[in-house]
Amino acid sequence: MIDLAPIDRAGLAPRWTAAPWLNSAPLELAELRGRVVVLHAFQMLCPGCVMHGLPQAARIHANFDRRDVIVVGLHTVFEHHSAMGPQALEAFVHEYRVPFPVGVDCPGDSTVPTTMAAYEMRGTPTLVLIDRHGRRRAQIFGRPEDLELGAAVQALVAESDRPRPASDCDEQGCLIEAAGPDRVGALRAQPSRPLEPVSTEVIGTG
Amino acid sequence: MIDLAPIDRAGLAPRWTAAPWLNSAPLELAELRGRVVVLHAFQMLCPGCVMHGLPQAARIHANFDRRDVIVVGLHTVFEHHSAMGPQALEAFVHEYRVPFPVGVDCPGDSTVPTTMAAYEMRGTPTLVLIDRHGRRRAQIFGRPEDLELGAAVQALVAESDRPRPASDCDEQGCLIEAAGPDRVGALRAQPSRPLEPVSTEVIGTG
Amino acid sequence: MIDLAPIDRAGLAPRWTAAPWLNSAPLELAELRGRVVVLHAFQMLCPGCVMHGLPQAARIHANFDRRDVIVVGLHTVFEHHSAMGPQALEAFVHEYRVPFPVGVDCPGDSTVPTTMAAYEMRGTPTLVLIDRHGRRRAQIFGRPEDLELGAAVQALVAESDRPRPASDCDEQGCLIEAAGPDRVGALRAQPSRPLEPVSTEVIGTG
Amino acid sequence: MIDLAPIDRAGLAPRWTAAPWLNSAPLELAELRGRVVVLHAFQMLCPGCVMHGLPQAARIHANFDRRDVIVVGLHTVFEHHSAMGPQALEAFVHEYRVPFPVGVDCPGDSTVPTTMAAYEMRGTPTLVLIDRHGRRRAQIFGRPEDLELGAAVQALVAESDRPRPASDCDEQGCLIEAAGPDRVGALRAQPSRPLEPVSTEVIGTG
Numbered sequence: 067m068i069d070l071a072p073i074d075r076a077g078l079a080p081r082w083t084a085a086p087w088l089n090s091a092p093l094e095l096a097e098l099r100g101r102v103v104v105l106h107a108f109q110m111l112c113p114g115c116v117m118h119g120l121p122q123a124a125r126i127h128a129n130f131d132r133r134d135v136i137v138v139g140l141h142t143v144f145e146h147h148s149a150m151g152p153q154a155l156e157a158f159v160h161e162y163r164v165p166f167p168v169g170v171d172c173p174g175d176s177t178v179p180t181t182m183a184a185y186e187m188r189g190t191p192t193l194v195l196i197d198r199h200g201r202r203r204a205q206i207f208g209r210p211e212d213l214e215l216g217a218a219v220q221a222l223v224a225e226s227d228r229p230r231p232a233s234d235c236d237e238q239g240c241l242i243e244a245a246g247p248d249r250v251g252a253l254r255a256q257p258s259r260p261l262e263p264v265s266t267e268v269i270g271t272g
Numbered sequence: 273m274i275d276l277a278p279i280d281r282a283g284l285a286p287r288w289t290a291a292p293w294l295n296s297a298p299l300e301l302a303e304l305r306g307r308v309v310v311l312h313a314f315q316m317l318c319p320g321c322v323m324h325g326l327p328q329a330a331r332i333h334a335n336f337d338r339r340d341v342i343v344v345g346l347h348t349v350f351e352h353h354s355a356m357g358p359q360a361l362e363a364f365v366h367e368y369r370v371p372f373p374v375g376v377d378c379p380g381d382s383t384v385p386t387t388m389a390a391y392e393m394r395g396t397p398t399l400v401l402i403d404r405h406g407r408r409r410a411q412i413f414g415r416p417e418d419l420e421l422g423a424a425v426q427a428l429v430a431e432s433d434r435p436r437p438a439s440d441c442d443e444q445g446c447l448i449e450a451a452g453p454d455r456v457g458a459l460r461a462q463p464s465r466p467l468e469p470v471s472t473e474v475i476g477t478g
Numbered sequence: 479m480i481d482l483a484p485i486d487r488a489g490l491a492p493r494w495t496a497a498p499w500l501n502s503a504p505l506e507l508a509e510l511r512g513r514v515v516v517l518h519a520f521q522m523l524c525p526g527c528v529m530h531g532l533p534q535a536a537r538i539h540a541n542f543d544r545r546d547v548i549v550v551g552l553h554t555v556f557e558h559h560s561a562m563g564p565q566a567l568e569a570f571v572h573e574y575r576v577p578f579p580v581g582v583d584c585p586g587d588s589t590v591p592t593t594m595a596a597y598e599m600r601g602t603p604t605l606v607l608i609d610r611h612g613r614r615r616a617q618i619f620g621r622p623e624d625l626e627l628g629a630a631v632q633a634l635v636a637e638s639d640r641p642r643p644a645s646d647c648d649e650q651g652c653l654i655e656a657a658g659p660d661r662v663g664a665l666r667a668q669p670s671r672p673l674e675p676v677s678t679e680v681i682g683t684g
Numbered sequence: 685m686i687d688l689a690p691i692d693r694a695g696l697a698p699r700w701t702a703a704p705w706l707n708s709a710p711l712e713l714a715e716l717r718g719r720v721v722v723l724h725a726f727q728m729l730c731p732g733c734v735m736h737g738l739p740q741a742a743r744i745h746a747n748f749d750r751r752d753v754i755v756v757g758l759h760t761v762f763e764h765h766s767a768m769g770p771q772a773l774e775a776f777v778h779e780y781r782v783p784f785p786v787g788v789d790c791p792g793d794s795t796v797p798t799t800m801a802a803y804e805m806r807g808t809p810t811l812v813l814i815d816r817h818g819r820r821r822a823q824i825f826g827r828p829e830d831l832e833l834g835a836a837v838q839a840l841v842a843e844s845d846r847p848r849p850a851s852d853c854d855e856q857g858c859l860i861e862a863a864g865p866d867r868v869g870a871l872r873a874q875p876s877r878p879l880e881p882v883s884t885e886v887i888g889t890g
Binding site: 111112113116117145146148149150153154156157158160161162 | 729730731734735763764766767768771772774775776778779780
């Protein structure tokens with residue numbers, strides 16, 4: 067089983083810094099407060115990510131209610147940078163029908179991008195489980211089994227001490243909870259650019 | 273996702289009637305009160321059971337703490353009776369290294385055995401999820417995904433309203449909680465026959 | 479790749495002794511002269527046979543023209559004899575939809591049956607490749623890859639030195655070549671008992 | 685089974701036009717005369733190629749003697765051109781450990797590259813089987829089974845009418861047959877650039 071860090075020992079998950087975003091308007095970790103966040107760090111040319119990590123993340127996306135769980139992809143390129151730019155990623159996300167929001171981790175001081183460095187990830191694929199309060203409860207490098215991962219995510223979903231959701235309205239617009247789970251990635255209206263629809267297609271659950 | 277019946281609508285799971293038992297002394301549903309019970313009904317010559325159901329049940333057995341979850345196999349033969357007698361089952365359980373307790377559903381009035389009839393199962397494999405209070409919360413015919421099954425079992429594990437465990441002692445002997453999770457199948461001392469150890473080997477999690 | 483024994487070093491495959499037969503009238507190796515014979519030795523309670531060997535043998539049966547290649551199953555029980563009698567095997571063959579002829583290897587002096595002993599097999603599953611002249615060209619214990627197995631069988635099919643087929647007529651009846659490849663297992667008319675049709679269903683090629 | 689075109693009806697496979705080459709000096713179809721050529725057309729962002737086609741081609745590369753069979757990859761990009769340039773392909777070939785020579789199909793008049801157009805391929809993955817005389821005997825779009833593919837390649841290997849190998853020497857240099865099967869991709873010495881070694885690593889044969 068995946069060991070979840072006890073609540074009183076878990077620190078807040080670092081803020082992520084990512085741009086641009088695919089399948090979604092820009093997402094901030096803080097605005098997802100109230101939901102369990104499954105952060106999947108991958109590279110589009112990493113075989114373990116393509117064969118295992120992304121299909122598994124898509125199964126989480128497909129199986130949990132999006133009011134409880136949101137899956138966020140993070141493209142953490144630390145090698146072959148020129149082959150994995152945003153345009154290449156966009157083609158990849160389209161061809162592989164990645165169904166959840168994906169942000170591109172911002173370049174850092176070294177070859178390792180900033181969020182990947184802040185989370186001290188060892189490589190890709192890495193899966194981070196963040197509870198409804200924004201605390202990092204598990205970080206897994208490699209290939210967890212579906213059964214234990216389903217149980218770990220559900221354990222976080224079921225924790226009874228639920229925070230108030232992040233503010234529904236701010237100067238940017240208002241969170242439309244009633245829009246339902248399929249629209250989570252596009253919840254916050256962006257005045258300056260049109261929203262891309264969030265695809266609900268799923269990879270590899272056959 | 274697997275829909276769990278709401279607590280106030282779920283009835284108690286029927287008592288099972290099974291003999292003999294492999295990998296364990298005889299088990300009664302009532303004495304497992306306090307734990308989530310995953311009841312896996314199978315036939316040893318059912319391809320869907322052999323290829324999918326039993327390996328999945330073994331993964332549940334391997335991944336959850338046995339103080340929380342106990343997997344129980346039930347051999348519900350409703351066809352080819354002469355080919356699937358207790359001796360054949362014993363060879364099967366040995367060769368396939370089934371790691372959890374298995375009881376043989378008692379013959380009934382028709383070709384369908386008694387427990388299978390009491391649960392109104394449609395065929396094999398069938399998986400029944402029973403909560404800590406003995407209530408039947410889900411019954412699944414076929415092949416659920418590992419991810420949703422892990423989540424459903426964990427949802428039952430996490431329910432906060434826990435019953436008092438079944439009585440530790442009775443005229444048969446005493447429940448040795450301290451014996452630890454690997455011995456669950458042999459918890460209740462049986463004066464009349466030696467206990468077979470519960471194997472902790474796991475099928476098909478490679 | 480599977481190494482085929484050179485023609486000048488390969489001995490004749492031993493005669494098999496098997497009864498009863500399922501999916502076919504009794505078959506003799508000698509009467510299959512002119513075809514490549516793929517002999518698959520298995521036990522119905524051997525996990526490696528059920529998960530890998532039999533589905534692979536069924537794929538050979540489905541993919542090659544039966545005028546060139548005939549797949550023959552041989553039930554070589556060397557353990558748990560009472561659980562794997564002919565009646566149990568019949569249920570197994572039915573439930574797993576084994577599509578080719580299966581003979582039951584005759585009991586021998588030890589726990590190992592006679593044909594298994596004559597071939598000096600190490601265990602199950604074992605695959606024996608026999609050329610059009612009846613010579614044993616390869617014997618493989620375990621799990622060959624489909625790609626190399628397809629190539630090895632085809633290599634035998636393509637050998638140019640073809641023998642005259644076994645005699646078309648004898649005191650039992652006549653071989654009806656025109657009956658076509660789907661009837662190979664029932665080619666030789668048996669006056670004393672009705673023929674069971676050879677199923678052409680295939681396991682696990684999906 | 686894969687139907688091979690009869691010899692007297694099969695036309696010569698069109699010449700391919702590709703540059704640059706990875707894992708090999710430039711290869712011409714004509715200089716491979718005498719060997720069976722398995723041409724695998726793929727795109728690095730095509731899921732069916734990555735999940736199935738390339739691992740299967742690598743298994744052919746691993747299982748057949750390179751004096752008989754040479755696997756050649758052809759990167760036939762007809763969409764997302766900017767994401768699949770030669771540099772991106774090089775990273776892909778490195779990360780996925782593609783073990784055989786790969787040429788980049790030259791841009792054509794439309795979005796479809798020249799060789800892909802000359803072969804009238806319908807999409808990717810496409811596998812072309814070319815016999816020892818350079819005749820196109822099969823062209824398969826999609827996912828053939830390993831068993832039938834192994835048989836089809838072996839059928840071409842076994843055809844007895846073998847041509848004289850392509851000329852050993854020309855103005856560029858000399859073919860070093862003695863260098864053995866692992867060096868096939870680098871057979872023709874190139875005076876102007878150092879040869880990259882041909883990796884013999886294999887994808888996905890586990």
